[in-house]
Amino acid sequence: MVEENLENKTNNVENESAQSDKDENKDIPGAEKSPQEWEDILGSGSIMKKTIQAGKADSRPQRLQICEINYESKLESGILVEKCDNFIMQLGDCDVIQGLDLAIGLMNVGEICELKIEPRLAYGTKGLPPLIPADAKVLYRVELISAKDEEETEKLTVSQRKTMGNKKRERGNWWYGRGENTLAIQCYRRALDYLDELEGGIKAGDSEDKQDISDGELQDLLEDRLSVCNNMAAAQIKLGLYEAALNSLETVLRCQPHNVKALYRKARVYRAKSEYSTALKLLQKANDASPDDSDIQKEMSSLNLLIKKQRVSEKELAQRMFNMKDNNQKKQKKFNTKMQAFTMFGASVVVGLIGLAMYKYKYV
Numbered sequence: 001m002v003e004e005n006l007e008n009k010t011n012n013v014e015n016e017s018a019q020s021d022k023d024e025n026k027d028i029p030g031a032e033k034s035p036q037e038w039e040d041i042l043g044s045g046s047i048m049k050k051t052i053q054a055g056k057a058d059s060r061p062q063r064l065q066i067c068e069i070n071y072e073s074k075l076e077s078g079i080l081v082e083k084c085d086n087f088i089m090q091l092g093d094c095d096v097i098q099g100l101d102l103a104i105g106l107m108n109v110g111e112i113c114e115l116k117i118e119p120r121l122a123y124g125t126k127g128l129p130p131l132i133p134a135d136a137k138v139l140y141r142v143e144l145i146s147a148k149d150e151e152e153t154e155k156l157t158v159s160q161r162k163t164m165g166n167k168k169r170e171r172g173n174w175w176y177g178r179g180e181n182t183l184a185i186q187c188y189r190r191a192l193d194y195l196d197e198l199e200g201g202i203k204a205g206d207s208e209d210k211q212d213i214s215d216g217e218l219q220d221l222l223e224d225r226l227s228v229c230n231n232m233a234a235a236q237i238k239l240g241l242y243e244a245a246l247n248s249l250e251t252v253l254r255c256q257p258h259n260v261k262a263l264y265r266k267a268r269v270y271r272a273k274s275e276y277s278t279a280l281k282l283l284q285k286a287n288d289a290s291p292d293d294s295d296i297q298k299e300m301s302s303l304n305l306l307i308k309k310q311r312v313s314e315k316e317l318a319q320r321m322f323n324m325k326d327n328n329q330k331k332q333k334k335f336n337t338k339m340q341a342f343t344m345f346g347a348s349v350v351v352g353l354i355g356l357a358m359y360k361y362k363y364v
Helices: 002-025 098-104 158-177 181-195 215-238 242-255 260-272 276-289 294-363
Strands: 038-040 047-053 066-075 080-090 112-117 138-148
Touching: 047 098, 066 098, 098 112, 098 138, 158 181, 158 215, 181 215, 215 242, 215 260, 242 260, 260 276, 260 294, 276 294
Parallel strands: none
Antiparallel strands: 038 047, 047 112, 066 080, 066 138, 112 138
16 A cells, blocks of 8 residues: 555656656747756767757757857856856857857757866866866856858948957957967958958948948958958968968068068068078068067077078088098099009000010911
C-alpha cells in the first residue's frame, strides 16, 4: 500500500514537471521539448551546453546573419563579468569570443541556454584583465532573440557604412591587441567591405532622399579605409605576410604619401627582407614628416648598424673571393710550369728516340 502511494506521488510529480515544461514553451510556435542535461556540443569538452528553454524548431542562424541576443557571463566562482541585453552581433564574423559564436550557431531562435566554455575558446592564457584571469572557464546564459540576413552593402547609407566599417575595425584592433592576428585580419577585411567604394562610386541610400554625398563624407570614408589598411598591414607583418602587407601599405601611400605609420611599417617589411638601404630611405622620409618620433630614430640607428655590418661582410666576402682567385691563378701558373717542363722533357725524349732510330737505320 505504501509502495502504491509512493508510485502515485512519483507519477504526479513527473506529470507536473512535464506540464511545466509544456507551459514554458507554449508561447513559442514549433518549440521543441527542452532537455535539462549538459551536452558536449563539440565532442571535445570545450563547450558544454544545457538548454533551459527550447526555441523554434529548425531556426538556427546562418553564417553572417545578424543575431540579437541577451547574455550574461560569469566566472566559475559566481563573479558576474558582463550582462548585456539586445546585443547585436554577426554570426561567424569574430564579433564575440569563438566559443560563444559557435554555440549561438547551434541555437534556435527563442532558445535560452547555459554554456560552460573552456579557456581555449574563451579568453585563453591572456584572460581579460581585470575581470577574467588567465586560463579561466567562462559561464554564459544566452537567449537568442532573433536572426536575420544582413542588409546588402549597396543599400546602406554612407553613415551606416561608416558605422559598420569602424565597428569591424575596432573589433580587429581588439583581436590584434590579443595577438590573434589572423582573426584581426578577418575583421579588417570585413571592415573594408563596408568602407571600400563600389564600382561607379558610393551612392546615397533611400534614407538620404537621394541627396548628393558631400566631399567631406567621402573624405571621411577614405580616411577610415586607409586606417583599416594600415592596421591590417601591421597584423600581416606579424604573420610574416610581407607581400600582402606591402599591398596594404601601398594603398595607403598612394593616397597619403607622407603617412608616417605606413612609411614606418613599410620600412619594417624591407628590413625583414634584408633590404636595409630601401628600409633606411623610407625611415628617413618618415623622419622628415615626424622628426620627434623616437621609434623612427631608434629604428634608423639600428638599420645604420646593420648596413655597416652588411658592408663589412660584403668586403670580407669580396676579399675571400679575391684571395681564392689569386690562389687559383698561382696554382694554375705552377701547373702550367710543370706541364711546360714535362712537355719539353717529353719532346727531348721523342727527338732522341727518332735520332737513335735514324742512326740504326743508316748503319744497319
